Amino acid sequence: MLTTPYYLIDKASLTRNMEKIAYVREHSGAKALLALKCFATWSVFDLMQQYMDGTTSSSLYEVKLGREKFAGETHAYSVAYADDEIDEVLANSDKIIFNSISQLQRFADASRDKVRGLRVNPQVSTSEFIIADPARPYSRLGEWDPVKIEAVIDQVSGFMFHNNCENENFDRFSEMLDLIEERFGHLLARVDWVSLGGGIHFTGEQYPVDRFCARLKAFSERFGVQVYLEPGEAAITNSTSLEVTVLDTLYNGKDLAVVDSSIEAHMLDLLIYRETARMEPCDGPYSYMVCGKSCLAGDIFGEFNFDQPLKIGDRLSFKNAAGYTMVKKNWFNGVKMPSIAVRQLDGSVELVREFGYDDFVHNLS
Ligand SMILES: *Cc1c(COP(=O)(O)O)cnc(C)c1O
Numbered sequence: 001m002l003t004t005p006y007y008l009i010d011k012a013s014l015t016r017n018m019e020k021i022a023y024v025r026e027h028s029g030a031k032a033l034l035a036l037k038c039f040a041t042w043s044v045f046d047l048m049q050q051y052m053d054g055t056t057s058s059s060l061y062e063v064k065l066g067r068e069k070f071a072g073e074t075h076a077y078s079v080a081y082a083d084d085e086i087d088e089v090l091a092n093s094d095k096i097i098f099n100s101i102s103q104l105q106r107f108a109d110a111s112r113d114k115v116r117g118l119r120v121n122p123q124v125s126t127s128e129f130i131i132a133d134p135a136r137p138y139s140r141l142g143e144w145d146p147v148k149i150e151a152v153i154d155q156v157s158g159f160m161f162h163n164n165c166e167n168e169n170f171d172r173f174s175e176m177l178d179l180i181e182e183r184f185g186h187l188l189a190r191v192d193w194v195s196l197g198g199g200i201h202f203t204g205e206q207y208p209v210d211r212f213c214a215r216l217k218a219f220s221e222r223f224g225v226q227v228y229l230e231p232g233e234a235a236i237t238n239s240t241s242l243e244v245t246v247l248d249t250l251y252n253g254k255d256l257a258v259v260d261s262s263i264e265a266h267m268l269d270l271l272i273y274r275e276t277a278r279m280e281p282c283d284g285p286y287s288y289m290v291c292g293k294s295c296l297a298g299d300i301f302g303e304f305n306f307d308q309p310l311k312i313g314d315r316l317s318f319k320n321a322a323g324y325t326m327v328k329k330n331w332f333n334g335v336k337m338p339s340i341a342v343r344q345l346d347g348s349v350e351l352v353r354e355f356g357y358d359d360f361v362h363n364l365s
Pocket residue numbers: 035037038056077162164165166197198199200230231232233234
């Protein structure tokens with residue numbers, strides 16, 4: 001048995017998502033790029049690149065990773081590029097998508113031989129959280145004025161819209177696409193490709209995939225564009241767990257269990273969005289508040305029921321630990337960094353990366 005804590009990526013679960021993505025590509029004509037900001041654990045890219053068309057990025061380092069580790073197309077996007085990184089970004093990408101007209105103009109010369117796009121903000125979105133809402137008031141994420149965009153349309157051959165966020169509702173997605181068509185249709189007809197971004201939960205159990213494909217296809221045909229999707233969470237959802245061990249139990253009005261991990265260090269996204277971790281459902285009679293080992297008072301994964309009282313040495317498994325989780329792990333409190341393990345398709349578990357004291361030391365100076 002591997003030493004905890006570790007993230008365990010299950011290739012069979014990952015493959016189920018990949019097959020759905022491949023189905024959508026085939027039936028809609030859309031291309032699918034993995035959004036690296038959500039998931040950048042490259043040891044499983046060998047599998048993922050068989051089902052997807054490439055990657056999209058949000059920084060120089062992500063675009064380099066995509067080019068180096070993932071076959072196919074490499075899209076570059078960033079909220080803002082610095083002068084000293086633009087050449088390397090261009091050298092490592094097939095397309096560059098600028099966030100603003102000002103960035104497009106600043107790097108017009110440098111990028112003149114490149115396929116260029118512009119991020120458009122349609123000012124509608126699905127996010128439940130203002131912090132993750134690209135259409136929030138005064139959003140810096142993309143240009144929204146069709147008149148201003150039209151003035152530079154000769155400099156780009158495509159647009160990127162990213163306004164969905166964990167959207168499981170196909171009708172809502174489709175309504176927002178209607179609005180995009182209405183507001184930007186005259187511009188869409190003048191470009192060759194359109195990325196609809198990420199945040200569409202089309203790999204979910206109940207998602208009406210065939211209606212989704214038909215909608216994408218109709219959009220693509222109406223405007224004569226190649227559609228791109230940029231799934232992050234949808235690509236890796238439910239593929240990975242965080243495996244931990246109980247280090248201590250105590251009773252302080254409630255039964256508590258302390259594990260060898262930390263929600264702040266190893267599942268930070270949950271803390272930011274005030275969500276609790278998930279385990280396999282269990283309605284056993286023993287209820288525990290499962291806590292991390294950092295000094296943060298609120299380092300709490302959640303309250304869970306178990307069939308037996310917990311004891312030191314018990315192993316617990318938190319579900320859905322891939323998206324926005326492994327990319328955000330940090331060295332807070334010097335808590336041991338989870339290793340990365342992969343359950344291969346034949347069922348064997350392979351340890352692919354371990355972190356030690358040296359990694360902690362070299363993270364700062
Ligand atoms: C975050 C992001 C994605 C991926 O979003 P998911 O919700 O993980 O699917 C795709 N494209 C852009 C531009 C993004 O900012």
